[in-house]
Amino acid sequence: MGVLAEVYEMLNTCNKCGFCHTSCKTYKVDGAETKVARGRIQLIKAVADGKIKLDADYKDAINSCLLCGECAIACPSGVSGKELVMAARRDLKLKNGVKPFAKSYALNTLANPNKLERAFKLFGGIGKSILNKVDGIDYFRGVDIKGMNVAQVPFLDQVPSRILVAQPKHKVAFYVGCFLNFSLDDTAKSVVKVLTKNDCEVIIPKEQVCCGLPQYAYGDFETARGNARKTIDTFLDKKIEAIIVACGSCAAMLQKDYLKLFANDVTYLPKVKRFTSLVKEFSEYMAEIGVDESKLHSFTPVKVTYHDPCHMVRGIKVTEQPRKLLKSLPRVEYIEMFEANRCCGASGLVQAFYHEMATDITRQKAKNIEDSGVEVVATSCPACIMRLQGGINMVGQKQKVMHVADLIARAYED
Structure with a gap:
């Protein structure tokens, strides 16, 4: 069964009412029907029915979605445009791979901590040096590249794997994530400071990898599963009460999407469920134990x-x-x-x-x-x-x- 066949019933639940137009940010900017959930869903259905090909316009409609999930909130039927777009991206990945090369390279780099560290070091060294000498290049394609911080040393290399407190009331593990490790290391230190000030012993496994969300979002489930397995196997044997995540995107991936990734793996799924039950977003956990x-x-x-x-x-x-x-x-x-x-x-x-x-x-x-x-x-x-x-x-x-x-x-x- 193909990817789109798996979601075909969901494609047919869209009643074309257009309520998604009120919430979709890409539609409000572009104004095209292909940039809103209703239009995207009809395109995906047309591909599933063999009526249209995977041409440039189709790929543009699918890849421009923010995956913000706002359309499902506005939809009277609760149709998740996000899930259908992700299925379409997975279908594209299986048929054509991830294109263009720049996107494929970025996703491969994010999936590998060694490559990602080299990329940040290159940008923080030679890259920043060049940018600081050139006027007028503060932003690249809308991204504040000159203002982007790069940690001189990755956070995981700055701290021990276990941070003790005098009278521990809790024992948690800290899933750091890519950008807290390589860019916002001061924020990672803030997370540890707040946890320890509230009597938490903190375990910080050094062998952490990307959660797999970038690859998952663009249909590369194989790579996403590989990183997910590494993450689950790394954290599950630590005898902890919670896995703290200070990135909302990583938290959603670890807490919810891992269950979807391994939904059909009956052997590994019990382990996934044990892992996801431990995952807590930082503010979720702090509100639970009390500051x-x-x-x-x-x-x-x-x-x-x-x-x-x-x-x-x-x-x-x-x-x-x-x-x-x-x-x-x-x-x-x-x-x-x-x-x-x-x-x-x-x-x-x-x-x-x-x-x-x-x-x-x-x-x-x-x-x-x-x-x-x-x-x-x-x-x-x-x-x-x-x-x-x-x-x-x-x-x-x-x-x-x-x-x-x-x-x-x-x-x-x-």
């Missing part, structure tokens, strides 16, 4: 809002926990911004290959942030942090984008 507010100290008053990453709000349904944590911080004035759960335009590689569309989406998000009157935007996804900060800088605004863990860590005295 020790007696150790918090006041800092300069600050107005803060929160941006919901797509994988958090529509993937693992974690929305109230980060807000609760932010509101608990001394002298933080929390302000809810308009459309807090609106996609920021990052969406993995979409921002690079559909940069004009992504930039328009980011600009609207930046306007919502400006209108809220805050100084700091907190969020729970490294990709969102980089996308939002770049977008804010691009339009000349002054807000600082921070991870929730960074704000909490700042409220603890060393």
